[in-house]
Amino acid sequence: MDEMKFKRTKQNLGAFWGNFGLPLIFIIIVIVFSAANPSFATSYNLLSNLGFASYVGIAAIGMTFVIMTRNFDISIGSMLALVAVLGSSFIPRIGGVLGVISTILISCFLGFVNGIFVTKLRIPAFITTLGMLFIFRSLAYIYTNNVPVYISDRFWLYIGNGKLFGVLPFPILLMAVCYGAAYLLLRNSPVGRYIIAVGTNSRAAALSGINVDNIKILVFTLLGFFVGVASIVNSANLGAANPGLMGQNYEFQVITAVVLGGTALSGGNGSLGGSLVAALIVTFLGNGMGLMQVNSYWQLVATGLVMIFAVSLNKLKFYLLGQGEF
Amino acid sequence: MIKFLKLYEKIGIFILIVVAGIFLAIASSNFLKTDTILNIITQGTYGAIVGFGMVLAITSGGFDLSVDAVVALTSVFLSILIPNIGIPLAIIISILISCFVGFLNGIIITKFGVNPLITTLSMATIVRGVALLIAKGKQIPISVIKFSAIGTGKLLGIPVPIWVMLVIFIIFYILLYQTPLGRHISAVGSNENAARISGLNVVFVKIIVYVLVALTASINGVIRTSQAMIGLPSMAPGFTLLVITITILGGTSLAGGKGNIIGAVFAGIFISMIYYGLNLVGVQYFYQLLSVGLILLFALFVDGLRQRYLESAKIKGIRV
Numbered sequence: 001m002d003e004m005k006f007k008r009t010k011q012n013l014g015a016f017w018g019n020f021g022l023p024l025i026f027i028i029i030v031i032v033f034s035a036a037n038p039s040f041a042t043s044y045n046l047l048s049n050l051g052f053a054s055y056v057g058i059a060a061i062g063m064t065f066v067i068m069t070r071n072f073d074i075s076i077g078s079m080l081a082l083v084a085v086l087g088s089s090f091i092p093r094i095g096g097v098l099g100v101i102s103t104i105l106i107s108c109f110l111g112f113v114n115g116i117f118v119t120k121l122r123i124p125a126f127i128t129t130l131g132m133l134f135i136f137r138s139l140a141y142i143y144t145n146n147v148p149v150y151i152s153d154r155f156w157l158y159i160g161n162g163k164l165f166g167v168l169p170f171p172i173l174l175m176a177v178c179y180g181a182a183y184l185l186l187r188n189s190p191v192g193r194y195i196i197a198v199g200t201n202s203r204a205a206a207l208s209g210i211n212v213d214n215i216k217i218l219v220f221t222l223l224g225f226f227v228g229v230a231s232i233v234n235s236a237n238l239g240a241a242n243p244g245l246m247g248q249n250y251e252f253q254v255i256t257a258v259v260l261g262g263t264a265l266s267g268g269n270g271s272l273g274g275s276l277v278a279a280l281i282v283t284f285l286g287n288g289m290g291l292m293q294v295n296s297y298w299q300l301v302a303t304g305l306v307m308i309f310a311v312s313l314n315k316l317k318f319y320l321l322g323q324g325e326f
Numbered sequence: 327m328i329k330f331l332k333l334y335e336k337i338g339i340f341i342l343i344v345v346a347g348i349f350l351a352i353a354s355s356n357f358l359k360t361d362t363i364l365n366i367i368t369q370g371t372y373g374a375i376v377g378f379g380m381v382l383a384i385t386s387g388g389f390d391l392s393v394d395a396v397v398a399l400t401s402v403f404l405s406i407l408i409p410n411i412g413i414p415l416a417i418i419i420s421i422l423i424s425c426f427v428g429f430l431n432g433i434i435i436t437k438f439g440v441n442p443l444i445t446t447l448s449m450a451t452i453v454r455g456v457a458l459l460i461a462k463g464k465q466i467p468i469s470v471i472k473f474s475a476i477g478t479g480k481l482l483g484i485p486v487p488i489w490v491m492l493v494i495f496i497i498f499y500i501l502l503y504q505t506p507l508g509r510h511i512s513a514v515g516s517n518e519n520a521a522r523i524s525g526l527n528v529v530f531v532k533i534i535v536y537v538l539v540a541l542t543a544s545i546n547g548v549i550r551t552s553q554a555m556i557g558l559p560s561m562a563p564g565f566t567l568l569v570i571t572i573t574i575l576g577g578t579s580l581a582g583g584k585g586n587i588i589g590a591v592f593a594g595i596f597i598s599m600i601y602y603g604l605n606l607v608g609v610q611y612f613y614q615l616l617s618v619g620l621i622l623l624f625a626l627f628v629d630g631l632r633q634r635y636l637e638s639a640k641i642k643g644i645r646v
Contacts, residue, residue, distance in 0.1 A: 072443070122634070123626040124580060126389075126443055127570070131619045131626075134567055138616035252451060255444075265441050297463065300455030307448040311440045
């Protein structure tokens with residue numbers, strides 16, 4: 001009897017943690033930083049932070065899909081820098097609107113290439129994207145000769161810095177639209193079910209007639225798309241596309257957000273809402289530490305610790321729910 | 327075809343070295359001089375030494391992405407400890423600290439069940455951050471001249487780093503191919519469950535592997551620091567990719583269970599030859615990164631083709 005009770009409490013705890021754990025952490029972070037630093041709690045700072053969160057949040061959508069299919073992409077930081085310098089350098093010739101479109105197309109293509117390497121050439125995703133991390137970054141350096149490309153196009157800059165009704169940063173709207181579309185794709189379309197099937201059991205998925213390779217290529221291409229969008233927001237925020245500084249440690253922040261958000265590294269199980277809240281947590285944590293003038297080296301240590309902590313925490317959740325061993 | 331593939335697996339890297347050698351000999355009149363060749367081999371020891379450790383990690387079915395950060399950590403500790411406690415003790419303590427990082431990696435991977443890639447990637451960030459914190463983000467010069475003997479000295483006309491590599495090579499070769507522990511590492515890499523069921527202490531084997539990887543990275547850190555004579559918290563950026571490239575080029579299978587220590591030596595020398603060739607043409611550092619990335623993908627491409635062929639041969643019933 002006691003054992004039953006224990007089991008039920010365990011499951012309740014697990015379910016509670018699964019539903020409310022992250023938002024709770026987020027609220028605590030906001031309260032703590034607001035108490036510690038009055039300039040953190042201003043509506044201006046909070047709103048701009050929500051805008052900055054799109055930098056991690058938008059790419060986290062694509063990464064959630066990729067991790068759900070049991071893959072990985074650590075090349076996105078370099079990809080972000082490469083497509084930003086390429087796209088922004090086209091502006092003088094083809095204008096801002098076409099520049100934005102070409103940036104996104106190029107990043108879709110780079111994601112597609114990653115997908116081809118992983119599926120058709122059967123190179124493990126981690127190694128493929130590790131190689132690509134260096135290839136993209138060195139191409140960005142070589143293309144620009146390590147000189148930043150300054151951006152003055154108004155359309156491009158509006159995507160990152162524009163304010164709706166003079167208050168609401170445009171990236172927030174962009175992020176909301178991306179999440180809405182991704183949610184519909186994952187929950188209300190066959191493609192979403194295929195992604196879940198491939199991640200849960202790719203053999204079973206293949207036997208039931210799903211083209212596993214194509215689904216994997218699709219998720220890498222989607223990740224490329226979202227990295228392209230994030231790259232425009234980020235380069236607009238900075239006012240320039242910098243081949244060396246853009247996207248440093250980006251893959252790390254995005255994977256941290258996705259894993260913290262509750263997407264299992266073992267595939268199949270993904271949560272877009274979790275990724276969104278976790279992206280907010282990662283961004284606000286960084287901004288809060290920055291405002292309190294925490295040494296940037298400590299921030300490096302902190303991100304690493306949060307990452308390991310997040311994965312262990314996820315294990316705990318699945319253990320409480322009785323879905324795995326600890 | 328199968329025979330050819332087996333042969334390729336063993337000596338493929340030799341063919342690459344010979345081809346690269348012929349090219350370099352034609353391109354540069356300086357190439358075929360003792361000094362140049364010794365120099366290239368010395369540079370090659372960097373990746374090869376850590377390659378030995380990485381061979382063990384990949385053979386055990388794992389990975390270690392924290393080696394570049396460990397190199398930097400060793401460098402910082404050496405520069406701080408040497409003026410205070412003397413060279414031998416400073417080296418021993420720095421190496422022990424690095425081994426402890428490896429131990430932590432092993433504990434997190436085995437006890438917390440965290441994916442090795444995530445663990446070591448996070449550990450790389452943490453260790454790099456700690457190195458920067460300790461050094462306060464600055465370079466720390468080392469003024470004890472005697473210390474430079476390790477990186478730049480010669481013994482019987484051959485640079486010390488090559489001797490160091492030879493010693494570590496012999497130890498790791500015996501360890502992997504002649505001892506029970508080596509067989510256990512291969513067993514864990516080819517089938518972890520089977521290894522566990524047949525009574526192997528998988529946790530112990532894995533922890534030892536990560537300690538050994540950190541050990542090799544730390545030794546590399548000692549050599550580098552001795553050559554540069556500064557403690558550099560930003561030392562060896564991108565080094566992890568190089569080490570993984572060397573390991574895979576050397577014939578270690580990513581699938582685990584099959585390690586090739588000898589291959590790592592020659593792959594290290596091959597990469598060093600490529601760098602020499604690129605310097606000859608006078609290209610920038612970025613092109614070196616690019617070439618390593620491309621070589622890695624090419625090596626993986628060939629490895630993938632080979633595995634596919636062997637699989638289809640197996641299905642056809644040919645003995646592999």
